[in-house]
Amino acid sequence: MALPFRKxxxxxxAAPAALLVLAAVGAAFFxxxxxxxxxxxxxxxxxxxxxxxxxxxxxxxxxLASFSATAIALVFGVPLxxxxxxxxxxxxxxxRAMTVLPMVLPPVVGGVALLLVFGRRGLLGGWLASTFGIxxxxxxxxxxxxxxxxxxxFLVITVEAGLxxxxxxxxxxxxxxxxxxxxxxxxxxxxxxxxxxxxxxVLCWARALGEFGATITFAGNFPGRTQTMPLAVYLAxxxxxxxxxxxxxxxxxxxxxxLIGLRDRWLGAS
Amino acid sequence: MRRxxxxxxxxxxxxxxxxxxxxxxxxxxxxxxxxITVFAASSLTAAYTTIGKDFEKAHPGSTINLSFGGSSTxxxxxxxxxxxxxxxxxxxxxxxxxxxxxxLAGSPLIFAHNRLEIxxxxxxxxxxxxLSNLANSGLIVVLCAPAxxxxxxxxxxxxxxxxxxxxxxxxxDVKSVVSKVALGExxxxxxxxxxxxxxxxxxxxxxxxxSLNVVADYPVAILKDSQNVPLAKAFVSYLLxxxxxxxxRYGFTVP
Numbered sequence: 060m061a062l063p064f065r066k067x068x069x070x071x072x073a074a075p076a077a078l079l080v081l082a083a084v085g086a087a088f089f090x091x092x093x094x095x096x097x098x099x100x101x102x103x104x105x106x107x108x109x110x111x112x113x114x115x116x117x118x119x120x121x122x123l124a125s126f127s128a129t130a131i132a133l134v135f136g137v138p139l140x141x142x143x144x145x146x147x148x149x150x151x152x153x154x155r156a157m158t159v160l161p162m163v164l165p166p167v168v169g170g171v172a173l174l175l176v177f178g179r180r181g182l183l184g185g186w187l188a189s190t191f192g193i194x195x196x197x198x199x200x201x202x203x204x205x206x207x208x209x210x211x212x213f214l215v216i217t218v219e220a221g222l223x224x225x226x227x228x229x230x231x232x233x234x235x236x237x238x239x240x241x242x243x244x245x246x247x248x249x250x251x252x253x254x255x256x257x258x259x260x261v262l263c264w265a266r267a268l269g270e271f272g273a274t275i276t277f278a279g280n281f282p283g284r285t286q287t288m289p290l291a292v293y294l295a296x297x298x299x300x301x302x303x304x305x306x307x308x309x310x311x312x313x314x315x316x317x318l319i320g321l322r323d324r325w326l327g328a329s
Numbered sequence: 330m331r332r333x334x335x336x337x338x339x340x341x342x343x344x345x346x347x348x349x350x351x352x353x354x355x356x357x358x359x360x361x362x363x364x365i366t367v368f369a370a371s372s373l374t375a376a377y378t379t380i381g382k383d384f385e386k387a388h389p390g391s392t393i394n395l396s397f398g399g400s401s402t403x404x405x406x407x408x409x410x411x412x413x414x415x416x417x418x419x420x421x422x423x424x425x426x427x428x429x430x431x432x433l434a435g436s437p438l439i440f441a442h443n444r445l446e447i448x449x450x451x452x453x454x455x456x457x458x459x460l461s462n463l464a465n466s467g468l469i470v471v472l473c474a475p476a477x478x479x480x481x482x483x484x485x486x487x488x489x490x491x492x493x494x495x496x497x498x499x500x501x502d503v504k505s506v507v508s509k510v511a512l513g514e515x516x517x518x519x520x521x522x523x524x525x526x527x528x529x530x531x532x533x534x535x536x537x538x539x540s541l542n543v544v545a546d547y548p549v550a551i552l553k554d555s556q557n558v559p560l561a562k563a564f565v566s567y568l569l570x571x572x573x574x575x576x577x578r579y580g581f582t583v584p
Contacts, residue, residue: 279498296475
């Protein structure tokens, strides 16, 4: 049974047993709660729960808010990531730390911080209301802002990492061939970091979809206006745990479908 | 000191005849020791924190661990196996859920009542005088969600007053309603008297007349899985006895 020397490429990596055991525990840690949910799901009543107007309203609002948040994050987050990756300036480390702060900040605190800026008595809130008539707390726009605040860092750090690891000689070549800065950005840089862009956008979207603390603190809870799926789940737990489980499964199914669907696209089917 | 504490303890033991344990009724306060965990509704936060400390002082060697949350959340936690000794609910329906689920060691006892009040910013800048003002379209009103007790009570009070309020938000707990008013995002909300008291100088209360008000009953019960029944009983009897002035000081009415 000597190994044929002609095919050395497909040798399985030797896996230390202990490593596999730890990996299995790690996987079980993620799988078991999911199984717990599935086992407790009242399948018979699930369909009726799903068609109830409350669920559909919350789902629609969640999709609208999470995709809007991702769009806003792309518009402002990609330039921010580029700035952090490409420019050297004093205070860059501080700026980067501030950018990722929402990832570690308890979302409820983030919500209060947003109120202190965009609330009626906030730094900008009064001015926004008197000048543009924009009120963010208790509105869908507020829910989108809250989700953007919490989710955008995921996009920024992913895109920044992509920009840093990319080969800048392509950009240099394009420049020497006479392409303008914008052309280089649109035709060379962004296409090259497309995988990171997609990964960042998907992570950002998934985080926005699950956002709870900042939304409920900043935007409040009202069906059809600011009550997204996670809020609906939380309230359903109070009165109707079965409905809460069904709602959670919908949330899980939607996000799993998107994550799996996009995975191959950004990693490339291998 | 000893005598004063013994009397309510025997009362509690008598009330809790179905507790089904062998703890002697003559347990003296110094005999209880160890620790218990009390699951209590969030509106009890301030009062129970004080009562817990007072109780520990009166019963050296005992520790009262307090876990606060929405009454319905607490029931769900206990149902899912959270280990504790006492459950104090802000309403009867949630205590009934615990009864129906067979989580209790005896019958619940009412230890306090709470009333509703309109919470407004300090100084009452919008000049709110009663429930009827809450229908004003220029006013930002927040209420508790209908699923939580304070939301249900608020709906009852508004119905009694014949007022239709359009809340900007249905908050998930009563503290969030107070904080929205304290932060200036909302002009008014309906909360418990005790919450206005606990919130401090940033807000004030506008009384709701008794005819329109709703009285919330607060039941307490010892849990079936209690690991320290003597101490749990001593704490319940303290709530019904020596702890009453403290409850009153935080705005509760005591039976």
